[in-house]
Amino acid sequence: MYTGLRLDSFKHLCNTGTIEIMPAPNMVTLSLDQHADALLRSCVKVGETVALGQIIARPDISFSACLHSSVSGTVQTINANHIVISNNHKDTLDASLTPKSNWQTWSKTELIAHLAEGGIAGLGGAAYSTSAKLSAGQQQHIDTLIINGMECEPYITCDDHLLREQAAYILNGVQILLHACGASRAYVAIEDDKPLAIDAVRNALAQLNDQRISIQVFPTTYPHGDEGQLIGLLLSKEVPRGQLPSAIGVIVQNVATAFACAKWIYEGRPLISRVVTVTGHGIHECKNVEVRIGSACKDVIAYCGGYRGEISTLIMGGIMMGTALSSDEMPITKASNCLIAANHLDLAPNYIEQPCIRCGECAHACPVDLLPQQLLMNLRNQNTAAVEELGLRDCILCGCCDTVCPSHIALASRFRVAKLQLLG
Ligand code: SF4
Ligand code: SF4
Structure with missing residues (x-):
């Protein structure tokens, strides 16, 4: 069984205090390539006055998330990649935005479509539209929702802080997501280096008293926050190659995504x-x-x-x-x-790469059972068929192979480029 890596933690750099709200800037640049599943098309014009929370771009694909203006102001520029809006600092809210207290009476499809209108996307780093994920799950029977609060990256603490400060609201979001995917149970998964978050979730669960939702605490290990790794850890199930977790009846959403769902449904505040x-x-x-x-x-x-x-x-x-x-x-x-x-305290020294000594450490460290040294060799030989066959598509770019390589070969960065170039 894969046991993961114990990495040095730097979470202490950013582990105290509470979440601060930064004042809105004078200008925002909103990327039209915001969601991993769909490019967006602008639906505003240069010179147009827009309200805070107004939809400014829509996807061509149904159930992908919309994009909203994060300030009130004037559209300055639109090009293929961005919409730039100057802020009038009035935060004039789009009048059409209203809370939806009756969401429990909606069908799954109605709820999923509404989450798309709210621009809800995976906030764990991928930004895949939540509604697209949920709608893919409509083809299968979903029995389990996993709320991913593992946050196994050594520096990141935003989910930890959100859990500490907003656990009750996150659980409200979990209830919304349960309704949207039809699962009968939800697990909030957290690593054990977040004791305050764990306490906050346990207290909020006791208050909520929803038997469908429970907490699961795991040892701190990298990369157990990866979707596939977490499913294996929690349910002892494997997502078949090339398929989504919904193929085995599972939907995974990040804790911040659950929070965004609650904000959208209960306050009418889209993801801005x-x-x-x-x-x-x-x-x-x-x-x-x-x-x-x-x-x-x-x-x-x-x-x-x-x-x-x-x-x-x-x-x-x-x-x-x-x-x-x-x-x-x-x-x-x-x-x-x-x-x-x-700076130099955060990054490993710039070692000069040495030749591969075929020690096999990278293969041992790979959480998805790839052979990184073979992948590297075939990439160097531009043997695309072999690279595909060796499963480059399944590489999660976790960097575990780099971390253990005694020859300091930068494997993951090459795999990242290759995935983009060869596999699209
Ligand atoms: S860990 Fe590095 S040196 Fe060892 S087999 Fe893998 S690529 Fe080669
Ligand atoms: S970056 Fe890819 S090949 Fe390297 S350990 Fe992670 S999944 Fe395996």
Whole structure:
């Protein structure tokens, strides 16, 4: 059985205080490539006045999530990638947004369609439309909903903080998701390095008294927060190659997604902001901050006191699975769970790669039973058929192979590029 890696934790950098709300910036840049499942098409015009929470872009695919303006103001620019809106700082709310207290009387399809209208997407880092996931699940019988609060990346604490502060509301979101997928049980899965979150969920569960929902606590191990890994851990089931968890009757949603569902249904507030962990040794004040979608990273960094000295890299996402940003002008998207201003204390030294010694450590460390050294060899030989056959599609880009490689070969970053180039 795969046991995962015990990584050094840097959660202590950003593990105290409460979630702060960053003031809305003067300008937001809202990406039309926001959701992993669908590109969006603008439905506003340059010069148009838009309200806070107004839908500004829709997907062509049904049940994918819409995009809303995260400020009230004027549309400045629209291109193939972005809509830029200047903020009038009035936060004039779209008058059509209302709470929906009667959601329990709705059919699954009505509820799923409404979640799409609210722009609800997976906030664990992938930003796949929640409604698209739920609608795929309508073809199968779903018996289990898993709410993923594992947060196994060593720096990220936004879900931990949301659980500590909003456990009751998250459970309301779990009830909405249970109705939408038709499952009879839900597990809130949390790693044991989050004792305050665990207490908060246990207390909220006692108050709610909904027998369908329970908490499951697991040892802190990387990458057990991965959807497939978590299903194996919790249910001893494996998602068949190339299929979704719904194929085995399971839907997995992130805790922040459950929170966003409750906000949308009970307050009529679509997904216009999210909590971001801003951390790393290259930032002055590490914080969890609620940020309007479309805020520039540099504004978020400035809110956290700015950079501390020279940084080596600004990383969007976790230290293991995140991506280096080319510029801090990049906007926060629904997928942006963490910003790491990394310096030499955060990143491994720049080792010079040595030849592969065929030790097999990378294969031992791989949670999805791939053969990373073979993948690498075939990538170098541009043998696409072999790369496909070896299962590059199943690589979750967790970086476990890199971590254990004694030759310091950067395997995962090559697999990331190859997945994009070869597999689309
Ligand atoms: S861990 Fe590194 S050196 Fe060992 S087999 Fe894998 S790629 Fe080669
Ligand atoms: S990055 Fe891919 S190949 Fe490497 S350990 Fe993770 S899943 Fe396996």
